[in-house]
Amino acid sequence: MTKSVGVSEEILSKTTCPYCGVGCGVIVSRDQGEYKVRGNPDHPANLGRLCSKGAALAETLDDEGRMLHPQINGMQSTWDDAFELMGRRFQEIIAEHGRDSVAMYVSGQILTEDYYVANKLMKGFIGNANIDTNSRLCMSSVVAGQKRAFGSDSVPCCYDDIDRTNLIVLVGSNTAWCHPVIYQRIRQAQKNNPNLDVVVIDPRKTATCDIASMHLAITAGSDALLFNGLLTYLNDKGEVNKPFIDNCVEGSDSALNAAYESSAEMPTLAKKCGLELDELERFYALFARKEKVLTLYSQGINQSSSGTDKVNSIINCHLLSGRIGRPGMGAFSLTGQPNAMGGREVGGLANQLAAHMELENKDHRNLVQQHWQSPYIASKAGYKAVDLFEAILDDKVKALWVIGTNPAVSMPNNNRVKEALSHCEFLVVQDCMQNTDTADLAHVLLPASTWGERNGMVTNSERCISRQRAFREPPGVAMADWQIISKFAQTIGHHDAFDYASSREIFNEYAALSGKENNGTRDFDISACANLDEKAYESFVPSQWPITFKNPVGTPRLFEDGHFFTPSGKAQMIPITPRAAVNPTSDKYPLILNTGRIRDQWHTMTRTGKSPTLSTHFSEAFVQLHPKDAKKYNIIKDDLVSVVSAWGDVTVRAIVTEDIPMGMVFSSMHWNDQYASNALIDSVVNPACDPISGQPEFKHTPVSILPIKKAWYGFLLSRRQLDLSTQDYWNLNKGNGLWRYEIAGNETPKVWSDNARNLLCANEDKVSWMEYFDQSAQTYRAARLVGDKLESCIFISPNPHLPSRDWLMALFAKTSLADKEKMFLLSGRSNDASEDAGANICACFGVGKNTIVKAIKEKNINTVEDIGKSLQAGTNCGSCIPELTALLKEAKNLV
Numbered sequence: 053m054t055k056s057v058g059v060s061e062e063i064l065s066k067t068t069c070p071y072c073g074v075g076c077g078v079i080v081s082r083d084q085g086e087y088k089v090r091g092n093p094d095h096p097a098n099l100g101r102l103c104s105k106g107a108a109l110a111e112t113l114d115d116e117g118r119m120l121h122p123q124i125n126g127m128q129s130t131w132d133d134a135f136e137l138m139g140r141r142f143q144e145i146i147a148e149h150g151r152d153s154v155a156m157y158v159s160g161q162i163l164t165e166d167y168y169v170a171n172k173l174m175k176g177f178i179g180n181a182n183i184d185t186n187s188r189l190c191m192s193s194v195v196a197g198q199k200r201a202f203g204s205d206s207v208p209c210c211y212d213d214i215d216r217t218n219l220i221v222l223v224g225s226n227t228a229w230c231h232p233v234i235y236q237r238i239r240q241a242q243k244n245n246p247n248l249d250v251v252v253i254d255p256r257k258t259a260t261c262d263i264a265s266m267h268l269a270i271t272a273g274s275d276a277l278l279f280n281g282l283l284t285y286l287n288d289k290g291e292v293n294k295p296f297i298d299n300c301v302e303g304s305d306s307a308l309n310a311a312y313e314s315s316a317e318m319p320t321l322a323k324k325c326g327l328e329l330d331e332l333e334r335f336y337a338l339f340a341r342k343e344k345v346l347t348l349y350s351q352g353i354n355q356s357s358s359g360t361d362k363v364n365s366i367i368n369c370h371l372l373s374g375r376i377g378r379p380g381m382g383a384f385s386l387t388g389q390p391n392a393m394g395g396r397e398v399g400g401l402a403n404q405l406a407a408h409m410e411l412e413n414k415d416h417r418n419l420v421q422q423h424w425q426s427p428y429i430a431s432k433a434g435y436k437a438v439d440l441f442e443a444i445l446d447d448k449v450k451a452l453w454v455i456g457t458n459p460a461v462s463m464p465n466n467n468r469v470k471e472a473l474s475h476c477e478f479l480v481v482q483d484c485m486q487n488t489d490t491a492d493l494a495h496v497l498l499p500a501s502t503w504g505e506r507n508g509m510v511t512n513s514e515r516c517i518s519r520q521r522a523f524r525e526p527p528g529v530a531m532a533d534w535q536i537i538s539k540f541a542q543t544i545g546h547h548d549a550f551d552y553a554s555s556r557e558i559f560n561e562y563a564a565l566s567g568k569e570n571n572g573t574r575d576f577d578i579s580a581c582a583n584l585d586e587k588a589y590e591s592f593v594p595s596q597w598p599i600t601f602k603n604p605v606g607t608p609r610l611f612e613d614g615h616f617f618t619p620s621g622k623a624q625m626i627p628i629t630p631r632a633a634v635n636p637t638s639d640k641y642p643l644i645l646n647t648g649r650i651r652d653q654w655h656t657m658t659r660t661g662k663s664p665t666l667s668t669h670f671s672e673a674f675v676q677l678h679p680k681d682a683k684k685y686n687i688i689k690d691d692l693v694s695v696v697s698a699w700g701d702v703t704v705r706a707i708v709t710e711d712i713p714m715g716m717v718f719s720s721m722h723w724n725d726q727y728a729s730n731a732l733i734d735s736v737v738n739p740a741c742d743p744i745s746g747q748p749e750f751k752h753t754p755v756s757i758l759p760i761k762k763a764w765y766g767f768l769l770s771r772r773q774l775d776l777s778t779q780d781y782w783n784l785n786k787g788n789g790l791w792r793y794e795i796a797g798n799e800t801p802k803v804w805s806d807n808a809r810n811l812l813c814a815n816e817d818k819v820s821w822m823e824y825f826d827q828s829a830q831t832y833r834a835a836r837l838v839g840d841k842l843e844s845c846i847f848i849s850p851n852p853h854l855p856s857r858d859w860l861m862a863l864f865a866k867t868s869l870a871d872k873e874k875m876f877l878l879s880g881r882s883n884d885a886s887e888d889a890g891a892n893i894c895a896c897f898g899v900g901k902n903t904i905v906k907a908i909k910e911k912n913i914n915t916v917e918d919i920g921k922s923l924q925a926g927t928n929c930g931s932c933i934p935e936l937t938a939l940l941k942e943a944k945n946l947v
């Protein structure tokens with residue numbers, strides 16, 4: 053609903069951010085035709101805060117690159133033709149190969165209602181459970197671990213616990229970058245509570261360490277050992293909550309026996325975990341001393357071939373000490389995607405049924421089938437993500453429908469996944485973007501609406517269900533995901549079961565299912581929402597499930613009564629024997645590749661890659677390595693390097709940093725074939741999975757690294773997007789009013805001047821051309837001006853050490869260059885050093901590194917707050933505060 057709030061600004065929508073599982077509420081408004089996005093102070097997840105990604109959402113609201121029409125084999129079609137073909141091909145394939153030969157692969161990006169109808173179609177009407185989701189890649193070990201411990205996939209805690217605890221243990225989580233608003237809430241809690249300690253457990257020194265009173269840089273993969281050791285320590289020190297264990301927990305003896313067997317004496321344990329004995333003892337003592345302990349964990353725990361065991365090793369410690377079900381304590385998993393939890397609720401994984409019911413449970417199957425009035429109900433688990441693509445290669449799955457995700461980028465052992473997608477007899481891709489690595493391989497493309505255009509629910513990390521609300525029309529003929537799925541289902545004859553007029557009708561049906569014959573026997577119950585009318589659905593207030601008639605406003609914390617959803621009603625402690633990663637390092641592949649997110653990009657960059665603001669923090673695909681490893685492998689800063697595993701290779705830029713431990717390299721998961729020549733890191737990642745959860749081991753792939761020597765290196769800045777795909781190396785990102793390309797080649801062109809003119813189209817009329825060639829240094833520089841306006845420029849060198857791009861990029865904001873700027877243009881730097889702001893640190897206010905360092909020195913600034921007062925940096929989303937702290941320390945020689 054549109055509401056006028058001032059002379060020119062109108063509020064368009066109160067919705068939620070589409071990126072991470074924090075689930076921040078945002079207010080979208082329009083002022084003089086321009087969208088604006090700010091944090092919603094009334095949303096319980098963020099209380100008005102946003103991170104850099106949320107704050108830049110308005111920059112992504114254009115139709116550039118959107119898929120506008122259905123397409124069949126690359127030709128535009130109608131919806132009717134696309135559905136007719138899909139219906140025919142799915143039915144032919146099922147008739148010839150059986151109903152298990154078709155599958156869906158969906159996403160934590162889609163809304164709960166979309167997810168629900170996709171599951172209903174597959175599990176009830178097509179009749180198999182071959183529907184899995186990309187949440188398999190980030191959350192499935194948590195699901196499996198929580199189900200083993202609690203009998204249900206229930207996150208016990210809530211964000212409010214951050215304000216009520218005295219110790220936060222962050223394990224396997226770079227919260228500052230991956231869940232930035234949680235990080236901001238922890239910073240605030242530290243200010244409010246001087247007794248709050250924060251321990252960060254991570255082999256890397258990440259931005260999150262900025263708030264840590266203790267950083268335990270453990271040996272990669274030793275988490276289960278560390279928590280088994282903690283379990284024995286708590287037992288030895290008498291930190292056992294006896295009444296809770298006696299009344300509410302089973303399996304403590306066997307879990308303790310397994311922990312004692314694996315953990316050894318403290319000095320040995322410390323050594324195995326890569327820690328000093330003193331560090332280990334201080335951490336254990338802290339955990340034992342502080343009753344209110346909150347352990348926040350994420351992908352560093354989950355993305356492992358023993359991820360489920362690692363989850364249970366953490367939960368075991370909370371169960372033994374009774375630190376669960378009370379304010380300020382518990383094991384709290386941070387979900388990756390905006391609706392990862394919503395997907396789990398509707399049964400989005402191939403081994404689940406809807407509304408947290410079990411595929412293996414006959415009563416549950418009957419109940420769901422009856423609710424759906426469906427001809428079938430899946431009775432056995434379908435293919436989990438990694439297995440699904442193998443099944444395509446084995447010709448067991450012949451037709452695949454991909455919705456809202458990009459497996460050609462995000463799956464491990466990616467070359468094989470691309471092979472599977474290419475091999476697939478009938479591939480349908482439903483997406484909002486026209487060009488993704490996966491869409492490029494599809495037979496049928498279906499245009500979906502996206503954030504800002506669709507209505508529905510999402511559930512965040514703390515079980516809080518919130519509305520996403522539409523505020524603009526989808527472009528072309530794009531439709532909501534639930535509409536596309538429902539129309540297809542009707543095409544193949546299931547008219548009544550998918551005859552939905554709105555997402556509200558779907559949500560009501562789903563909410564009713566959650567309460568069916570529940571009576572407190574299942575954790576997921578939102579039956580109080582089963583009869584929402586339009587007004588109630590539209591004005592739905594964020595609420596944490598269960599939402600029942602007894603608790604109609606929701607339930608912040610679970611297990612307060614000590615009752616769990618196991619057959620005995622008691623929580624289960626699980627015996628854990630720590631296991632090494634499936635693929636060990638070797639002489640050939642001596643380093644461990646760890647992959648993850650960066651601060652300002654999201655997933656495969658289809659949305660965040662559109663934002664110039666978000667493209668400055670890291671502008672190029674990279675690998676980070678320790679200085680000693682760099683020396684060992686003959687690599688220096690800014691070299692192009694090849695990272696090679698038994699599964700694939702990438703060519704990326706080297707960043708040498710002591711933040712990475714020796715023996716490990718780190719690379720980000722975002723870059724793909726749309727943005728770089730060969731930077732798809734998941735082509736290097738091994739396909740090993742956790743045997744219980746099926747979650748891939750993204751955090752541990754054995755690799756080697758070697759420098760790549762090119763004949764020349766360069767960069768090119770242009771107002772027009774160019775096709776540089778024929779260059780040997782290229783990396784593209786978006787700047788303010790320009791495209792930035794990093795390039796390199798194996799052979800030096802005969803005449804650089806001719807080559808550059810061809811690349812930049814310098815032979816057109818009304819173009820002036822400036823160039824400079826140093827024969828002895830073999831450096832070449834040229835600029836193309838239209839009138840006095842800089843249109844493009846190119847800088848070439850025989851080595852990777854080229855001028856900073858920052859000042860040159862700033863010149864593109866000018867409508868005409870001054871004579872002095874033209875004079876210095878080809879030197880790549882201003883004659884006035886203060887005009888070069890340096891690499892962007894604060895994305896919100898565009899404050900560069902050089903500007904910050906200069907202010908620190910000249911104004912004798914000593915605190916991050918004073919940097920904010922002087923330059924605004926760090927005062928909006930706060931995502932750059934760890935980097936401001938590091939710059940402050942560096943400038944003051946404190947490191």
Ligand code: SF4
Pocket residue numbers: 069070071072073074075076098101102103104105106107231232233234
């Ligand atoms: S923390 Fe950032 S990315 Fe995550 S939901 Fe909030 S604003 Fe969006």
